[in-house]
Amino acid sequence: MKPKATLKKISDKLQISISTVSRALKNHPDISEHTKQKVKELAELMDYEPNNYAISLRTNNSKVFCIMVPQISNLFYHSFISAVEEEARLYGFSLMILQSGGDPAIEIANLKICRQNRVAGIFVAIGTATKDIQPFLKMDDLDVPVIFFDKVPSFQACNKVCIADEKAGTIAADVLLRNNKKNILGIFGDPEMSITKKRLDAFSQKIAEKGKSIQLKTKHALTAEAARKIVHKCLTPLQKIDAIFCMSDEILTGVMKAVQELKLKVPESIGIIAHSNGFIPNLYSPEISYVETSGHKLGKLAYNRMSACLSGSTFIQELTVESVYIEGGSL
Amino acid sequence: MKPKATLKKISDKLQISISTVSRALKNHPDISEHTKQKVKELAELMDYEPNNYAISLRTNNSKVFCIMVPQISNLFYHSFISAVEEEARLYGFSLMILQSGGDPAIEIANLKICRQNRVAGIFVAIGTATKDIQPFLKMDDLDVPVIFFDKVPSFQACNKVCIADEKAGTIAADVLLRNNKKNILGIFGDPEMSITKKRLDAFSQKIAEKGKSIQLKTKHALTAEAARKIVHKCLTPLQKIDAIFCMSDEILTGVMKAVQELKLKVPESIGIIAHSNGFIPNLYSPEISYVETSGHKLGKLAYNRMSACLSGSTFIQELTVESVYIEGGSL
DNA sequence: AACATTTTCGCAAACGTTTGCGGCAAAGTA
DNA sequence: TACTTTGCCGCAAACGTTTGCGAAAATGTT
Secondary structure (H helix, E strand, C coil): CCCCCCHHHHHHHHCCCHHHHHHHHCCCCCCCHHHHHHHHHHHHHCCCCCCHHHHHHHHCCCCEEEEEECCCCCHHHHHHHHHHHHHHHHCCCEEEEEECCCCHHHHHHHHHHHHHCCCCEEEECCCCCCCCCHHHHHHHHCCCCEEEECCCCCCCCCEEEEECHHHHHHHHHHHHHHCCCCEEEEEECCCCCHHHHHHHHHHHHHHHCCHHHCEEEEEECCCHHHHHHHHHHHCCCCCCCCEEEECCHHHHHHHHHHHHHCCCCCCCCCEEEEEECCCCHHHCCCCCEEEECCHHHHHHHHHHHHHHHHCCCCCCCEEEECCEEECCCCC | CCCCCCHHHHHHHHCCCHHHHHHHHCCCCCCCHHHHHHHHHHHHHCCCCCCHHHHHHHHCCCCEEEEEECCCCCHHHHHHHHHHHHHHHHCCCEEEEEECCCCHHHHHHHHHHHHHCCCCEEEECCCCCCCCCHHHHHHHHCCCCEEEECCCCCCCCCEEEEECHHHHHHHHHHHHHHCCCCEEEEEECCCCCHHHHHHHHHHHHHHHCCHHHCEEEEEECCCHHHHHHHHHHHCCCCCCCCEEEECCHHHHHHHHHHHHHCCCCCCCCCEEEEEECCCCHHHCCCCCEEEECCHHHHHHHHHHHHHHHHCCCCCCCEEEECCEEECCCCC
């Protein structure tokens, strides 16, 4: 890009020094109001745009964050990204969004891109295959805060923001119980992810509290297609499943596909509840009841945490956002 | 970010000059193989990462593209973005994705962000409210190529890549005719957008070729909700609509919602066909037949065009990608 | 041996901006 | 009047990298 106006050009025209131009544009107290006004007017007239590369090189400080996700097509990430973008825009930051495809090798390559671009901080949802987060923790040594969100490392001490998984699990189970469901199929995500473990444990525990009168069968699905197959396999005349819990939007799409294929009536023949951001549940009639796991609040929280880290906060925090139940017509 | 290794540190350790280190890492022919090897080994040992800010400042050349879209939740953009990201990654470019919310004022602010970050080029899907594209064309004066895609300016001479709208419209109409649909409701997008005009004209013309035996009613919907209401209004016992064409995924979601609410059987009572990237049609059973308007090929094409512009090509091109019909079970 | 060419480096300037420090003039204080 | 403080600027260096040009040594040619 060929910039048209620089500090030097302004200083030449006004017969003042470059440093004065710089200070005037920054409202530095050492510069007189008269000089400030002249500088600002001319800068505006000349469409002066600061060169962020020069600024970042000089200040060793960039105004770019990276958001790294497995895939941008995951609906949960939309609201997260938009929330972070809103906040970032307020403070003059830009976002670089990098996809990893859930591949650890690409995550490493993405970290390299982050280092080369000297990003100020990284928000990352790791892939399910990511076991070693040392490369991420090393970014902290370079003073680049890393905030994990959604799929976060289970045991390592690191900055994390996530949905309150236990609560989300408990709410869903609670709703099913309140709707007198007796034979429940719970389809959860990747069993190795902490979000899955937490939600499953809370869900099962809540169901178990009701005693032997409630049957719960739990399965795991990593894709919509896997979830679809589980439904075909479990919903046989011998097994009177009366409700299905879907731990994610993706699982919900697979379940709903199977329900339609089996021509089951919702909620008459089968009840459905999901963890969702709301987009998919609203595609169906009656609308699917869901426990909202919106990324929006999470994005705001993650941004706050990032700001704290950039301001010098060095301690590790794991923050959570509560879920809320949104009633549709599927139970 | 606090970099650990710099050219200077390497040059200090090897007792050679900074410029030699730089040239060695770039395989400059003036540097001996012996020196190159020593430099590269030490650079790797020290985890040297070039500082892109310094490079961009010195070379007046950045390796960042901007993709500007109204909203990342639009499914069409996922494949477009992923395609551009794949190509960009191959050539060492990063992507900055900015949302405009379809607001022209935010588009202007985003262009400012692009200038401040000295982006190498911009891929932009403008919002429906954007009338004045002069601010975009001005980026060309700054040697920042702008490639319009999806929602593109109608009349201005500018670089555009889009789906072959006429062909997409014709294919959909052709499919409906081949399935002997006699009473068709066509729901199109914003009537002011060129993609809408082109698809509607081609669609209508194809239907009209069949003579008076085919009834076509066309409507416009800017949201899924508007599409839903149109279906409720048009599908009365007096109006024997036997097929609905949906010009986008968003319109399709509204139409399918209404179809479910009205408890219509697809395809027995009503046929459905849409322009789509495939995600939404696959959520239903039977799957919705669609004319694929995938952003993936478009992304590759857009990237090619961008490369040509960066290599010095100054003439204006409007490039198109053909659509393909994907049969589901909805007709 | 003298001159020309090639190889392989180093110096220094450039990019655009920020910022510490000092200089000078004006105003304030004893 | 002499000294101190304040206001308002400019100089110069810094950031990390690239690159033009020149210098010195080695090699080649007459």
